[in-house]
Amino acid sequence: xxxxxxxxxxxxxxxxxxxxxxxxxxxxxxxxxxxxxxxxxxxxxxxxxxxxxxxxxxxxxxxxxxxxxxxxxxxxxxxxxxxxxxxxxxxxxxxxxxxxxxxxxxxxxxxxxxxxxxxxxxxxxxxxxxxxxxxxxxxxxxxxxxxxxxxxxxxxxxxxxxxxxxxxxxxxxxxxxxxxxxxxxxxxxxxxxxxxxxxxxxxxxxxxxxxxxxxxxxxxxxxxxxxxxxxxxxxxxxxxxxxxxxxxxxxxxxxxxxxxxxxxxxxxxxxxxxxxxxxxxxxxxxxxxxxxxxxxxxxxxxxxxxxxxxxxxxxxxxxxxxxxxxxxxxxxxxxxxxxxxxxxxxxxxxxxxxxxxxxxxxxxxxxxxxxxxxxxxxxxxxxxxxxxxxxxxxxxxxxxxxxxxxxxxxxxxxxxxxxxxxxxxxxxxxxxxxxxxxxxxxxxxxxxxxxxxxxxxxxxxxxxxxxxxxxxxxxxxxxxxxxxxxxxxxxxxxxxxxxxxxxxxxxxxxxxx
Amino acid sequence: xxxxxxxxxxxxxxxxxxxxxxxxxxxxxxxxxxxxxxxxxxxxxxxxxxxxxxxxxxxxxxxxxxxxxxxxxxxxxxxxxxxxxxxxxxxxxxxxxxxxxxxxxxxxxxxxxxxxxxxxxxxxxxxxxxxxxxxxxxxxxxxxxxxxxxxxxxxxxxxxxxxxxxxxxxxxxxxxxxxx
Numbered sequence: 001x002x003x004x005x006x007x008x009x010x011x012x013x014x015x016x017x018x019x020x021x022x023x024x025x026x027x028x029x030x031x032x033x034x035x036x037x038x039x040x041x042x043x044x045x046x047x048x049x050x051x052x053x054x055x056x057x058x059x060x061x062x063x064x065x066x067x068x069x070x071x072x073x074x075x076x077x078x079x080x081x082x083x084x085x086x087x088x089x090x091x092x093x094x095x096x097x098x099x100x101x102x103x104x105x106x107x108x109x110x111x112x113x114x115x116x117x118x119x120x121x122x123x124x125x126x127x128x129x130x131x132x133x134x135x136x137x138x139x140x141x142x143x144x145x146x147x148x149x150x151x152x153x154x155x156x157x158x159x160x161x162x163x164x165x166x167x168x169x170x171x172x173x174x175x176x177x178x179x180x181x182x183x184x185x186x187x188x189x190x191x192x193x194x195x196x197x198x199x200x201x202x203x204x205x206x207x208x209x210x211x212x213x214x215x216x217x218x219x220x221x222x223x224x225x226x227x228x229x230x231x232x233x234x235x236x237x238x239x240x241x242x243x244x245x246x247x248x249x250x251x252x253x254x255x256x257x258x259x260x261x262x263x264x265x266x267x268x269x270x271x272x273x274x275x276x277x278x279x280x281x282x283x284x285x286x287x288x289x290x291x292x293x294x295x296x297x298x299x300x301x302x303x304x305x306x307x308x309x310x311x312x313x314x315x316x317x318x319x320x321x322x323x324x325x326x327x328x329x330x331x332x333x334x335x336x337x338x339x340x341x342x343x344x345x346x347x348x349x350x351x352x353x354x355x356x357x358x359x360x361x362x363x364x365x366x367x368x369x370x371x372x373x374x375x376x377x378x379x380x381x382x383x384x385x386x387x388x389x390x391x392x393x394x395x396x397x398x399x400x401x402x403x404x405x406x407x408x409x410x411x412x413x414x415x416x417x418x419x420x421x422x423x424x425x426x427x428x429x430x431x432x433x434x435x436x437x438x439x440x441x442x443x444x445x446x447x448x449x450x451x452x453x454x455x456x457x458x459x460x461x462x463x464x465x466x467x468x469x470x471x472x473x474x475x476x477x478x479x480x481x482x483x484x485x486x487x488x489x490x491x492x493x494x495x496x497x498x499x500x501x502x503x504x505x506x507x508x509x510x511x512x513x
Numbered sequence: 514x515x516x517x518x519x520x521x522x523x524x525x526x527x528x529x530x531x532x533x534x535x536x537x538x539x540x541x542x543x544x545x546x547x548x549x550x551x552x553x554x555x556x557x558x559x560x561x562x563x564x565x566x567x568x569x570x571x572x573x574x575x576x577x578x579x580x581x582x583x584x585x586x587x588x589x590x591x592x593x594x595x596x597x598x599x600x601x602x603x604x605x606x607x608x609x610x611x612x613x614x615x616x617x618x619x620x621x622x623x624x625x626x627x628x629x630x631x632x633x634x635x636x637x638x639x640x641x642x643x644x645x646x647x648x649x650x651x652x653x654x655x656x657x658x659x660x661x662x663x664x665x666x667x668x669x670x671x672x673x674x675x676x677x678x679x680x681x682x683x684x685x686x687x688x689x690x691x692x693x
Contacts, residue, residue, distance in 0.1 A: 120609045122608035122609055122644070122645060123644050123645075129644050129645070134644075164610065164613050165561055165562075165594075165613055165617050167592035167593070168592070169560045169562075169570055169573050169574055169577075169590065170562070170570065171562050171565070171567055171570065172562050172563070172564070172610055172613065192609060193564070193607060193609045193610050193613070194562070194564045194565070194607055194609075194610070195564075195607055195609055195645050196564050196605055196607045196640045196643070196645050196646040197640070197643040197644055197645030197646055198640070200643060200644065200645070201639070201640060201641065201643060212639060213639050216566040216568065216638075216639055216640075216663075217566065218566060218567060219565070219566040219567045219568025219569070219570075219571065219664065220567055220568070220571060222568070263571070263574065276517055276520070276521060279578075279579050280520065280524070282574070282575070282577070282578035282579065283524065283527060283578060283579055283580070285575070285578070286575060286578050286580050289575065299572075299666060300568060300571065300572075300664060302568065302663055302664075335516070335520060336520070338516060339516050339517050339520060342516060343517070507567065508567070509564075509565065509566045509567050512607075
């Protein structure tokens with residue numbers, strides 16, 4: 001897209017993915033966002049930074065995706081009155097990000113919802129943990145403040161409150177349903193229960209070890225987040241990791257994607273009353289994790305990546321073993337795919353349930369796997385193929401129906417595509433070094449951007465002067481997708497909520513930070 | 514339907530024996546006897562995510578796959594703390610989950626056991642203690658057994674569950690906890 005009319009002073013950040021940065025004023029922030037939205041672009045992330053120690057007040061950063069890559073807009077605000085124009089009317093997904101920016105940093109959007117989002121009452125409303133002068137420590141937890149849910153009134157309307165402790169083995173969150181009989185009129189989510197101060201914690205971590213905390217932003221996306229962190233840091237230091245390391249990273253990332261998809265496909269069968277599906281897929285997932293253990297020494301690759309490369313190598317025997325495992329798994333998945341497709345009861349529950357049509361998906365900014373099932377064709381591995389994906393010609397999967405069935409279908413297709421990628425990665429694995437040492441960073445802002453299994457994850461990283469991290473903002477695609485579930489369940493029946501929720505399978509931890 | 518049945522028979526039963534040494538097997542049998550004596554037949558577990566990164570949850574899910582045959586040991590996960598004998602708590606405990614965790618603990622009938630699962634549940638892990646994180650589970654409710662790991666493997670979780678009942682309980686872990 002052409003930014004000439006806006007006279008933006010675009011600076012290209014060094015790194016593996018295309019990122020341009022521009023400083024804007026309030027008016028230009030809104031007009032560029034509007035133009036990007038009209039050109040088909042999406043909002044990725046919105047966060048703030050305390051720059052008062054550098055005598056420049058506060059900075060709001062807005063990351064947009066257009067056809068050319070990531071566009072990072074920066075708005076500077078004075079320290080006395082840090083506020084910015086709302087973007088929620090252009091990108092609805094901005095709403096909660098703006099509220100979180102207020103909770104954590106005290107930067108206020110001039111219009112829109114002013115209810116707290118990540119703050120429940122564990123710190124006072126006039127204290128902001130991400131400010132540099134926040135006197136940290138552990139204050140005693142205050143009582144939880146009440147939260148004004150939107151009330152639905154009318155004959156026969158009642159509320160069902162669920163969570164934060166749920167019936168199943170899932171993460172904490174609260175759902176408030178307004179229903180008539182079984183039918184859902186409205187769902188309002190209340191998240192933030194898993195907020196554990198990750199961004200503040202980053203500021204105590206050594207720059208060269210931050211990938212460990214990044215991997216634990218959302219444990220199911222450990223490889224995606226730790227790769228994004230390493231990518232951001234390597235951009236800051238001007239280092240490109242050796243080819244073998246990049247190929248092994250991609251192998252780890254695709255194995256993470258497959259493990260999650262196998263788990264979800266089983267759980268989705270189970271949530272629709274087909275326990276055989278869970279038994280079969282959880283068996284395949286266990287085999288897959290045991291192969292990880294055999295090849296890499298860990299079932300989950302929490303600490304496989306390191307700045308400059310990778311910590312785990314793959315010897316020849318294990319490389320061969322992993323290749324040999326692939327064709328039987330492809331056959332198993334194809335068999336189970338037929339069983340799922342042929343099962344009338346299963347298809348009855350999947351089809352037309354939790355529907356997000358493409359136009360609604362586009363309006364709300366649905367992204368990642370769920371977005372692709374609703375016609376939103378974004379996949380960083382194809383759009384801006386960073387190494388080694390530039391050599392793999394990833395085939396993007398997707399659909400237009402936007403229902404649970406479509407999200408199941410995309411998982412099946414993506415699993416098979418990732419198995420094909422694993423084959424390519426294993427067969428053509430380059431030799432050579434595993435890790436380069438990094439010189440001190442020369443840049444001031446690095447960005448890592450990786451297509452995780454759920455969607456694109458982003459890390460924006462600023463080095464401090466003492467070998468520590470100055471600021472690190474991790475962004476999970478769950479931010480954009482959680483609000484969409486509120487729309488997806490409208491008109492569905494309450495018993496279908498677990499199925500719809502699982503078909504998105506969003507992260508609470510990755511969102512709550 | 515035929516295809517489903519064919520798949521079930523082709524795969525067959527894949528449950529593995531619990532990997533135990535002779536001593537451990539003796540202990541396990543004694544434990545099962547203890548479970549039987551106290552709870553009739555079943556040990557019911559309620560999982561509480563008090564703020565984890567969701568890594569531990571993945572391995573709790575794995576523990577429920579056919580390889581581990583959990584229900585064959587008389588152990589199952591239940592939907593309410595009121596049905597539970599044991600709370601399996603992952604952490605760190607976020608300050609926003611402190612109340613919910615305490616209430617879940619109070620809703621669990623006596624006698625009850627608590628396992629703190631994963632490095633973060635044991636000691637706060639990488640997240641430590643902060644304005645938002647209360648750290649270890651044992652700082653919020655009394656804990657009988659800790660199972661470290663990031664995340665702990667299903668085998669480690671199972672072994673933690675099997676040993677928790679055998680842990681000599683200080684006359685009252687809870688009393689000493691509440692007295693600080």
